[in-house]
Amino acid sequence: MTSAAATVHYASSPVRTVSSGARSAVVTPFPTHCSACSLRSTCLPCGMPTADIGDVDGVIRARRRIRRGEHLYRAGDPFTALYGFRSGFFKSYVDTPDGQVQVTGFPMAGEIVGLDGIGAGVHTGGVVALDDGEACVMPYAQLQDAAARSPALAHQVHRMMSREIVREQGQVALLGNMRADARLAAFLLELSEKFAARGYSATDFHLRMTRDDIGSYLGVTLETISRALSRLQEQGLITAKLRTIAIVDVARLRRLVPEL
């Protein structure tokens, strides 16, 4: 297991300082300053009073590089920290007991993962990099300490978790109500917005995940994804050549999604 060597474990109490993280080459021991980070508008500090953003800085004890195909954590790993992505593209998933994998999201820069582990102290799902990236490591013990001292930060953590709950409810609604083409359209629009929010083109982008990943995320098979892409292309809504996607007609694409 190469991931074992790459995983950073913090003793939960007292918290080990990150200088000891030098044992692993993928951990950068330099603290990052949120107030100077270009992602502060989407990441944990999102919406916090500017004066309180500094409260987050003390929580971040390291940055961790993740190469494509590498796991940030897997189901069953002990929960030690939350991770805020600085760059890269990722896939979060849960294993179902019969060996299947259910993709639960495609987090990218500015998003935070690891919340699933708080409840049981163990991660119930995993996160793998679809592209090289970097994450800020926020040891949970540090976060607890900082939140106890900063009401603004404490509230921010609640908001972050609440938004994750709402996001998943939207996914449930998608899986429960929409058909394949609508699901795919919703997915493409979701991606488009996420790219746009990060300064990339909202219409032309490159998929980092396979058809199989998309299918799992949307609750259909990879063949259905492939066919749905072809149909959208025939209708002139998009251009899709392998993983290169161009949205040609946003308005009509949006009209495919009953919930918009």
Next chain:
Amino acid sequence: MTSAAATVHYASSPVRTVSSGARSAVVTPFPTHCSACSLRSTCLPCGMPTADIGDVDGVIRARRRIRRGEHLYRAGDPFTALYGFRSGFFKSYVDTPDGQVQVTGFPMAGEIVGLDGIGAGVHTGGVVALDDGEACVMPYAQLQDAAARSPALAHQVHRMMSREIVREQGQVALLGNMRADARLAAFLLELSEKFAARGYSATDFHLRMTRDDIGSYLGVTLETISRALSRLQEQGLITAKLRTIAIVDVARLRRLVPEL
């Protein structure tokens, strides 16, 4: 809107004491003591050190009775409090913009709702009573104050939200991977466990929701639910007469669910 009159609104800061809640007949102004509550093993204090359970008591400012068909809150209502159910059976749902309703859960005694409102300060979904019940009202401002003083309580809130995230991931996996009979079997087993945890029979119970509600929750039509129930009955796994359900063969029912 009768629900407007029944809704208790707390000013977010400073927090109005609940004695003013006497204007509404459905609010009981007597504080409740968690340490004496029979539901403490499933409710918010679940798993907390006994010494810290008292920290929760200060948060609860009222109890609220809800009659069948009445809404605890609706989508769009301002978020003011979390609610812990002391009794009753409920249905949580989100409205999809095209007028549909997606049922997201069937919370009952010992469960907590309202977490969806923290993120935006407004509820994104609603909760309606399927049967008369009572809820402990935990104004969010109180909860914040108490959590700032009690690390154990702060952690407990995180755990509660994390578990909700994991629960929804399980629902996503169900909607994404399982077929109608398996979904229904999983639903019946989930209900069975919830009833058993509350001291009711794990094998004989009464459904409080319609076939339509179940169908929405499981992402299929009410006809499919009806047929699936008939099939399970033909196979001798259950007895279903209207809303009266008896689980005859738990083992075989469980084998229908690929994830168990």
Next chain:
DNA sequence: CGGGGATTTGACACATATCAAGAGCGGTGG
């Protein structure tokens, strides 16, 4: 240049949605 995984496309099977009709149950009012 070769090979393996990813993608596309087709044919077919099957599960579920849709449309429709009728029965059963429960609440209400005479």
Next chain:
DNA sequence: CCACCGCTCTTGATATGTGTCAAATCCCCG
């Protein structure tokens, strides 16, 4: 107490969307 009415539930016939199986192509990577 009974009759009625509305809602829920069941069941059937049919349509349709998606899954499954299979084969061919394409692309990327070594």
